[in-house]
Amino acid sequence: MKMYRSKGNIIFDAIIYFVMIFVLLICLVPFLYMLAVSLSDPKAIINNEVSFIPIGVNVEAYKQIFAYPNFFRAYGNTIFYTLGGTSISVMMTALFAYPLSKTFLKGQKFAMKMVVFSMFFSGGLIPNYLLISNLGLTGTRFAMLLPFAINQFNLIILINFFKSIPNEIEEAALIDGLGYFGILVRIIVPLSKAALATIGLYTAVFFWNDWFNGLIYLNTDQFPVMLFLRNIVNGTSMLGDAAGSADKATIAISIKSAVIITSTLPIIILYPFLQKYFVKGLTVGSVKG
Amino acid sequence: MAVLNKQHKNAIVHTQKSDFKRHFKRYWQLYAMMALPIIYFIVFKYVPMFGNILAFRRYRPGMGPYGTQWVGLKYFKTFMQDPAFWRAFRNTLTISFGNLIINFPIPIIFAILLNEVRRVRFKKVVQTVSYMPRFISTVVVIAILGEMLSPSSGLFNHFLQSVFGIEPIYFMNEPKYFRWIYILTDTWQFTGWTAIIYLAAITGINADMFEAAQIDGANRLQQIIHVTIPSIMPTIMVLLILNVGRMLNLGFEKVLLMYTPTNSAVSDIIDTLVYRTGLANQNYSYATAIGLFSGIIGVILVSSSNKVSKKFTGDGIY
Numbered sequence: 001m002k003m004y005r006s007k008g009n010i011i012f013d014a015i016i017y018f019v020m021i022f023v024l025l026i027c028l029v030p031f032l033y034m035l036a037v038s039l040s041d042p043k044a045i046i047n048n049e050v051s052f053i054p055i056g057v058n059v060e061a062y063k064q065i066f067a068y069p070n071f072f073r074a075y076g077n078t079i080f081y082t083l084g085g086t087s088i089s090v091m092m093t094a095l096f097a098y099p100l101s102k103t104f105l106k107g108q109k110f111a112m113k114m115v116v117f118s119m120f121f122s123g124g125l126i127p128n129y130l131l132i133s134n135l136g137l138t139g140t141r142f143a144m145l146l147p148f149a150i151n152q153f154n155l156i157i158l159i160n161f162f163k164s165i166p167n168e169i170e171e172a173a174l175i176d177g178l179g180y181f182g183i184l185v186r187i188i189v190p191l192s193k194a195a196l197a198t199i200g201l202y203t204a205v206f207f208w209n210d211w212f213n214g215l216i217y218l219n220t221d222q223f224p225v226m227l228f229l230r231n232i233v234n235g236t237s238m239l240g241d242a243a244g245s246a247d248k249a250t251i252a253i254s255i256k257s258a259v260i261i262t263s264t265l266p267i268i269i270l271y272p273f274l275q276k277y278f279v280k281g282l283t284v285g286s287v288k289g
Numbered sequence: 290m291a292v293l294n295k296q297h298k299n300a301i302v303h304t305q306k307s308d309f310k311r312h313f314k315r316y317w318q319l320y321a322m323m324a325l326p327i328i329y330f331i332v333f334k335y336v337p338m339f340g341n342i343l344a345f346r347r348y349r350p351g352m353g354p355y356g357t358q359w360v361g362l363k364y365f366k367t368f369m370q371d372p373a374f375w376r377a378f379r380n381t382l383t384i385s386f387g388n389l390i391i392n393f394p395i396p397i398i399f400a401i402l403l404n405e406v407r408r409v410r411f412k413k414v415v416q417t418v419s420y421m422p423r424f425i426s427t428v429v430v431i432a433i434l435g436e437m438l439s440p441s442s443g444l445f446n447h448f449l450q451s452v453f454g455i456e457p458i459y460f461m462n463e464p465k466y467f468r469w470i471y472i473l474t475d476t477w478q479f480t481g482w483t484a485i486i487y488l489a490a491i492t493g494i495n496a497d498m499f500e501a502a503q504i505d506g507a508n509r510l511q512q513i514i515h516v517t518i519p520s521i522m523p524t525i526m527v528l529l530i531l532n533v534g535r536m537l538n539l540g541f542e543k544v545l546l547m548y549t550p551t552n553s554a555v556s557d558i559i560d561t562l563v564y565r566t567g568l569a570n571q572n573y574s575y576a577t578a579i580g581l582f583s584g585i586i587g588v589i590l591v592s593s594s595n596k597v598s599k600k601f602t603g604d605g606i607y
Contacts, residue, residue, distance in 0.1 A: 048442060092325065092326050130355075130573065149329050257436065
């Protein structure tokens with residue numbers, strides 16, 4: 001019996017480790033492949049020699065995209081949207097979440113209902129589009145920032161977090177003569193760094209990855225880097241097919257890979273550091289949806 | 290409680306006005322904080338909701354944002370007779386059903402298996418890596434996929450050719466692969482992330498239950514079947530019901546990125562139809578009507594599944 005069980009255990013463990021290593025590979029291989037392609041010699045790409053290690057190391061693709069003035073502009077735009085959008089969003093979310101965490105306020109329940117309802121029913125694409133253009137935001141960078149000032153999901157995470165902060169701290173501060181603005185800025189925000197970092201990260205990732213709003217609202221010189229990438233993917237693939245020139249196509253491939261790597265790297269580098277925060281944030285928030 | 294309320298009602302009516310004044314004076318800062326966010330919600334969330342009125346009014350360019358005259362259900366009748374709409378409707382349902390069937394159980398299985406990994410550091414590494422795709426832009430995911438599946442230089446076709454001798458396939462362009470690609474990229478992006486919730490639920494299981502099962506002679510597989518899965522069943526149910534409720538909310542941007550004229554027969558979903566008729570062809574009223582229709586179905590799905598969830602598990606999203 002014991003023998004059988006330990007033998008079963010070994011097989012069981014073997015299956016689990018096999019699955020886990022498979023997951024690791026599946027998640028990592030695409031990035032390694034892109035990195036390898038972006039750094040490889042075009043000839044090696046044509047001959048299908050590239051797998052996970054760059055062959056005939058070549059940084060030409062990076063030089064080319066760095067020489068392309070639109071790339072830096074798009075990259076700068078993305079950084080601007082991410083920083084601007086995230087600061088506006090975290091500020092607005094905190095401003096709303098703090099009063100909403102006070103159940104004794106009149107109208108608090110109603111406001112919560114309005115927030116939750118807007119999670120499930122929205123204006124849809126066309127009414128939103130008409131609103132943005134009627135507000136005169138089309139063609140301005142605000143079109144990327146203002147419509148996303150508050151995400152309801154983040155708001156609810158933050159409300160739940162604020163509710164968990166003991167009341168006694170606030171009462172002491174009120175007796176000492178601090179107003180609610182003072183309490184929010186000097187006590188609540190410093191106590192909520194983990195929660196704010198969590199929603200800040202979600203928001204930053206959203207702004208970093210957004211491209212569709214840029215596509216429908218912005219002018220070319222305001223495009224974020226993801227839209228730049230999407231246009232390269234669309235444009236060069238057409239170029240490759242039409243020209244039928246293998247050389248052109250492979251250069252396009254290495255340029256695409258280089259843009260993929262450069263536009264994704266900041267997130268990949270940043271996120272392991274913030275991971276301990278957001279896992280907690282998600283499990284806290286997930287209970288409530 | 291009701292009796293108490295009645296008794297106090299008279300007293301309350303007298304002091305209500307001054308009470309409200311005192312309440313406001315005391316908490317005005319909290320109300321002031323809400324001013325800007327409430328304006329935001331009204332302008333950016335509720336005004337577009339009322340903008341749906343456009344679905345019942347005829348839009349004419351340059352003549353006011355919400356149309357010129359009432360036309361009733363005209364646009365709804367039109368799209369109900371439009372084969373393009375029914376095609377998009379069918380595609381939306383097919384993709385979301387497939388997505389649910391495949392991408393609902395996989396994170397559960399992954400979480401259960403990950404929980405069985407005994408080496409803590411290895412477990413941490415797998416976890417960290419499996420979340421990563423969640424942070425990658427859809428543009429990047431589709432671009433990477435396009436490269437890996439490319440018929441001329443892609444790794445995957447190269448692999449198929451050298452191992453199985455299969456001729457290169459243009460996966461991204463062939464209608465029959467579209468749904469699989471859509472669903473499997475979702476698996477890739479979200480499995481690790483969704484598994485966090487199940488892992489948290491598994492961590493919350495009382496260790497005594499596993500010990501008792503061990504004493505009864507259950508092996509690890511039996512422990513999973515008889516302890517782990519029943520214990521996380523409430524979580525599974527809530528998430529299943531929520532997923533059903535959100536079924537029509539497909540990743541619209543992903544479909545838009547994967548769309549090619551060749552695969553349009555299977556890749557046109559309601560959202561892309563709205564995008565094309567509305568923004569590309571400027572048929573605003575018609576597109577709003579289609580959008581409103583799918584929005585209302587979405588609300589019905591969410592609210593009814595939330596009710597079911599509350600009834601069976603006592604837990605819902607609101």
